[in-house]
Amino acid sequence: MTDAIVTPLTQALAEGKLSRAELKSFMQRSDAPAFRRLAIWVLVLVATTTLITLAWNSWLIWPAMFVHGVVLVHHFSLQHECVHYTVFRTRWLNDLVGQICGLIIILPHRFFRYEHCDHHTYTQTAGDDPELISLPQSLGAYLWYLTAIPYWRGKFTEVFRHASGNLNAVEKRFIPKVEHAAVFRDARMMLGVYGVLLLGSILTGWSGLIWYWFIPLILGEPVMRFIRMTEHVGRPTVPQMSENTRTNLVSAPWRFLCWNMNFHAEHHYVASVPFHALPRLHEKLKDHIFVEPGGYLAAHRDILRQILRRPDTSGA
Amino acid sequence: MAAEKPWRDVIDADALEKNWVTRVDVGPRRLAIYDTPSGIYASLALCNHGGADLCDGYFDGHVIECPLHQGAFDVRDGKPVSAPATRNMRVFQARVHNGKVQLRL
Numbered sequence: 001m002t003d004a005i006v007t008p009l010t011q012a013l014a015e016g017k018l019s020r021a022e023l024k025s026f027m028q029r030s031d032a033p034a035f036r037r038l039a040i041w042v043l044v045l046v047a048t049t050t051l052i053t054l055a056w057n058s059w060l061i062w063p064a065m066f067v068h069g070v071v072l073v074h075h076f077s078l079q080h081e082c083v084h085y086t087v088f089r090t091r092w093l094n095d096l097v098g099q100i101c102g103l104i105i106i107l108p109h110r111f112f113r114y115e116h117c118d119h120h121t122y123t124q125t126a127g128d129d130p131e132l133i134s135l136p137q138s139l140g141a142y143l144w145y146l147t148a149i150p151y152w153r154g155k156f157t158e159v160f161r162h163a164s165g166n167l168n169a170v171e172k173r174f175i176p177k178v179e180h181a182a183v184f185r186d187a188r189m190m191l192g193v194y195g196v197l198l199l200g201s202i203l204t205g206w207s208g209l210i211w212y213w214f215i216p217l218i219l220g221e222p223v224m225r226f227i228r229m230t231e232h233v234g235r236p237t238v239p240q241m242s243e244n245t246r247t248n249l250v251s252a253p254w255r256f257l258c259w260n261m262n263f264h265a266e267h268h269y270v271a272s273v274p275f276h277a278l279p280r281l282h283e284k285l286k287d288h289i290f291v292e293p294g295g296y297l298a299a300h301r302d303i304l305r306q307i308l309r310r311p312d313t314s315g316a
Numbered sequence: 317m318a319a320e321k322p323w324r325d326v327i328d329a330d331a332l333e334k335n336w337v338t339r340v341d342v343g344p345r346r347l348a349i350y351d352t353p354s355g356i357y358a359s360l361a362l363c364n365h366g367g368a369d370l371c372d373g374y375f376d377g378h379v380i381e382c383p384l385h386q387g388a389f390d391v392r393d394g395k396p397v398s399a400p401a402t403r404n405m406r407v408f409q410a411r412v413h414n415g416k417v418q419l420r421l
Contacts, residue, residue: 004346004362006370009383013372020372024336027374085386089376091398112400117385117400121366176402272374272383 008241008269017288018270026273026281029089033276038097040256041078044071053213062219065211069220072213074257075101076224081259083113086274103193105217106155108186110179111162111171118174120271124237124244130170133233135306142307145229148221162187230299231264234306235290241268242289247282250295262296265289323411323418324379332356332417337380339371342421347370350391352378357391358410358419363398391396 004010012018048068055061081087082098095109102109115130122128136142144150161168167175175183201209219254236243245265255262263278266285273281292299324342327349338349339361348370350387359380361371368384369408375381379397381388387401394407409420 005367007368007384010369010370023372029374029376076412083386083397085388091379091388095398113399117366117387120385176400178402179399257369270383272381272386 003007011241012269012285012288017285023270023286026270026277026284028277029086029274030276031088031090031093033274034087034093037256037259037276052216058309061211065216066219068212068220069216070223071220071257072104072216073220073224074259075104076107077258077261079105079109079112080116080261081275083116083256084271086272087259096141103190104213105189106159106192108159108183110186111158111175111183112185114175114179115171120268123239123241123268124232124235125239126237130174132237133229135233135303137307137310139304142180142304146222146225148218148225151221151225152218159187159190163191226300227258227296229303230292230296234303235297241265245290246299247286247289247291248295248299249291249293254296265291319321323413324421326358326418326419327417329356329412329415329417337371337373337375339369342419345421347408347419348380348391350375350380352391354378354392356410356412356417358408358417359389359394360406361392363387363401364403364405369386370405417418 009018009023013020013023048064048071052061052068055064059065071282078087079101082094082101085091085094087097088094098109098113101107105227107301119129119131124132126132126134133145136145162184165182167183197209201207230246230248232245236244238244242265245268247265248262250258250262259275260278261267261275266273266281267286267290269289270281292302293310294301326342326347327338327340332351335351335353338351340349346369347409348359348361350357350359357378359370361369363370363382363384365382365387366384368382370380370382370389373381373383374386378390378392379388380391382401383387385400387399388397388404389395389401390397391407394404395403396404411418
């Protein structure tokens with residue numbers, strides 16, 4: 001008989017960490033929790049946008065744009081959930097909302113979906129995991145990553161590469177040939193939308209895009225880099241999900257912003273479980289995964305300890 | 317003209333998980349049997365993208381979702397519904413006869 005591949009889920013079922021009935025219960029989808037959270041999400045966006053407006057003629061516009069940017073970059077978390085079809089029970093809503101999020105943070109949805117699939121297949125496997133963030137070689141490299149400059153450089157290169165009809169060798173591995181044209185089309189459409197918006201701004205003389213979107217996005221992205229590092233960086237580069245992923249216990253506002261993706265090890269165990277069921281899944285799996293009770297800051301203390309005790313091999 | 321394949325009993329209809337997917341091993345094949353609002357359907361159990369067992373996936377209406385990457389298929393005709401599934405999954409004719417789920421394999 002042809003056997004199914006071994007996944008964290010099949011292991012959890014085989015080892016009795018999770019029963020089939022529990023799995024079925026955790027996986028149940030619903031549109032209602034997503035609409036409730038989205039309603040609050042929009043209110044938060046209105047509030048942070050208002051902050052910028054109120055601070056328009058003062059230096060306070062910079063902290064206001066930073067706060068707004070922190071919310072904007074968390075569209076990544078929502079898009080990530082949409083990639084897994086776990087936000088809404090209605091499947092097309094996941095595609096629609098995922099596309100909108102991608103437009104906000106410059107991340108074409110279809111491409112991200114394919115890339116993220118390989119991340120789940122090869123989590124923390126050097127050379128195979130396309131989303132792997134290596135443990136920085138030095139304190140300087142750590143700080144450089146957190147500026148988000150390397151991230152933006154990579155992101156813009158990626159989008160322009162796709163818009164020009166090219167994929168690199170890694171991308172060719174995880175995007176099937178039948179989807180190449182669609183990935184190129186997505187990148188061109190995304191750049192086209194930005195072009196139209198930019199042209200509209202120039203023609204109308206309205207600079208709102210810069211103050212309500214571009215600058216906040218740039219200011220907020222280091223926070224997202226800081227959070228993304230806590231998911232796997234510093235954990236062993238081994239296939240075992242119980243070791244290679246970190247769950248971070250964080251406060252309610254951060255859980256809200258990241259759509260419960262702080263329960264990252266649980267998510268990797270059973271990616272079909274929607275965001276609203278992850279806290280329950282955490283209670284079930286918490287003794288079988290790596291949990292950082294001190295949250296994002298403690299995760300970075302761990303990362304920094306590892307960086308500072310290793311010899312600097314960067315040559316800097 | 318090739319003779320139609322015979323019906324073969326694979327599981328008691330009562331043993332199926334209601335509105336869900338049930339795993340059945342028949343000889344060398346691992347199969348997924350789906351109880352849906354419009355009847356019983358069947359397919360190979362392993363996802364043709366990454367090889368994960370669809371029987372551990374989320375099932376809703378007529379759509380089975382792979383537990384590994386959430387690629388999805390319509391169980392009525394095997395057509396891929398969402399990426400990374402791009403190829404039809406193999407489906408089998410199914411019916412319930414005298415309390416048994418029967419398939420043409």
